Amino acid sequence: MKVAVVGAGIVGLSAARFLGKRGHRVEVYERFPLFANRGSSHGRTRIVRRAYPDAFYTQCMAEAYPLWGDLERDSGQTLVNEVGLLYFGRRDAPRVVSMVDALQSLAVPHSVLNGVQAKELIPQVRMETNEVAVFTPEAGAVDAAAALRVSHDLARSYGVEFHSGEAADVAKLEREHDAVVLAPGAWIREYVPDLDVRVTLQTYGYVQATIPGPVWIDDESLTYGFPSDDLGQKVGAHLPGPEFDPNQTERIPTQSDLDQISSAVHRRFGVESLRVEHVATCLYTSTPDEDFRIGRLGSKTVFASACSGHGFKLGPWTGRILADIVEGNDSPERHPRFQWPRERGEV
Ligand SMILES: Cc1cc2nc3c(=O)[nH]c(=O)nc-3n(C[C@H](O)[C@H](O)[C@H](O)COP(=O)(O)OP(=O)(O)OC[C@H]3O[C@@H](n4cnc5c(N)ncnc54)[C@H](O)[C@@H]3O)c2cc1C
Known part of the structure; x- marks a missing residue:
């Protein structure tokens, strides 16, 4: 054809x-x-992960995740830095509960960690006593x-x-x-x-911190981050930014998004420098x-x-x-x- x-x-x-x-x-x-x-x-980078709060997508990822391995094999290039995912949240938060249920029912390898155990993966992490970190090894950062x-x-x-x-x-x-x-x-x-669909302008950037280990997502703030690289730690928020016309060429980062990202990182990792650098934008196209x-x-x-x-x-x-x-x-x-x-x- x-x-x-x-x-x-x-x-x-x-x-x-x-x-x-x-x-x-x-x-x-x-x-x-x-x-x-x-x-x-x-x-x-983008996060790849088997774990979703919605069992439907956990099921989709059972098919989708191996396709990254296929692409690596076909191209002869490593694309996924498989460092695992830590999903932080209250033990009884609806998304945490449904994620663990989905991982269990679909037999996806995972463990539910307390604060002490999570520190073995990210030493700087701060967790409340009523919080857990759901760890899934089949996850990481795709280049x-x-x-x-x-x-x-x-x-x-x-x-x-x-x-x-x-x-x-x-x-x-x-x-x-x-x-x-x-x-x-x-x-x-x-x-x-x-x-x-609604198109929004998303702002993300890098905090000046050396945070190793898994990619992470914070259930409450919906912020996420990647293992640090030469620019620092890439962080963003999975929350809709301002509505945006994709034909508009001028893309001004949203300061309130940056403030929110940096305060979430401060709360979770105690990072003192709240400056977000190497700021960039990207478009979300979202359905309800x-x-x-x-x-x-x-x-x-x-x-x-x-x-x-x-x-x-x-x-x-x-x-x-x-x-x-x-x-x-x-x-x-x-x-x-x-x-x-x-x-x-x-x-
Ligand atoms: C900040 C940010 C962080 C994200 N993080 C993650 C993450 O961690 N994990 C994850 O899974 N996803 C993530 N996403 C979402 C993910 O990046 C998108 O869902 C995905 O890239 C969409 O790909 P696409 O090919 O549909 O769209 P696009 O990459 O936008 O490709 C569409 C292309 O079509 C072209 N085009 C449009 N109209 C025409 C035309 N008439 N003629 C010719 N070309 C045309 C455009 O120029 C564009 O290049 C993130 C997105 C953003 C913005």
């Missing part, structure tokens, strides 16, 4: 890679230069930039062609191709105007239920919005679903939590 893929983020590149590997003639269209920082997949690069390189090695620097004309692509895959990230509403959206537009086009701030770890998996749909071996209807429009997919 002759397939056009719109968007060279992690989802579009993954779809193109799978389709190219399966022998299709694939062209990728990206409106900015490849690997630019205008969408959602750029930057150094996002390298993941995009190797996905692109592999796709190219399978014969995939790339066109960048211009927004794709989808109607034209539909005329010229057997199928079109739309993975346009924050620009999805240009194509699916009624999609229930934080589920992804997958649907069809006409007879030739399938779209995906792997959104709500957690789509990178599932990017190769979502790309594979899109490739399967193009080949007629899967359909949006088989993914009721994602299917758009919702009328037919209500769960």
Whole structure:
């Protein structure tokens, strides 16, 4: 088949890679230069983890996590620094309880640590007596930039062609191709105007602290962090920033987000310097239920919005679903939590 893929983020590149590997003639269209920082997949790192508070995603990750190993094998490059995840929260907090339930029921390796045990992994950590840290070894930091690069390189090695620097004309692509895959990230509403997504500007940065060990997520503040690197410790918050037009070029970091991040890190690790440096922004495209959206537009086009701030770890998996749909071996209807429009997919 002759397939056009719109968007060279992690989802579009993954779809193109799978389709190219399966022998299709694939062209990728990206409106900015490849690997630019205008969408959602750029930057150094993303958290990958088996553990989710929602058993549905823990189940999805059972399929998605091994795809990172496949990508490492195919590319010959290590992408995931598998340092594990510590999820901090009150023992009785709903997300902590449901996460542990999901890990238990799906037999995902994990342990529930108290403050003393958690200190063996991150010595600086501070925990209240009513808090636990859920540790899952199958988690870590994926090198996002390298993941995009190797996905692109592999796709190219399978014969995939790339066109960048211009927004794709989808109607034209539909005329010229057997199928079109739309993975346009924050620009999805240009194509699916009624999609229930909101685009927000997210601010993150680096605190000047040497905090080793697992990636971490704080249940109460929804802040997260990575093991320190040469810039310090990357920290952010999984909370929606201000609403944002993705076509706007000026992206001003939100000071209140930075204040919130630094105070959460101070509370959790006692880091004295509250200055967040190397500040950057990225776009979240979020749905009210934080589920992804997958649907069809006409007879030739399938779209995906792997959104709500957690789509990178599932990017190769979502790309594979899109490739399967193009080949007629899967359909949006088989993914009721994602299917758009919702009328037919209500769960
Ligand atoms: C600060 C931040 C932290 C995050 N942390 C995590 C994390 O730890 N773990 C995790 O799993 N996820 C995380 N995410 C979410 C994750 O990064 C996104 O869900 C994922 O990158 C979305 O990928 P995508 O390919 O759908 O979109 P994008 O990467 O935005 O790719 C879409 C591409 O389509 C292009 N495009 C749009 N319209 C057109 C057109 N008409 N023609 C051509 N090209 C077009 C855009 O330019 C863009 O490059 C985070 C996101 C942010 C912002």
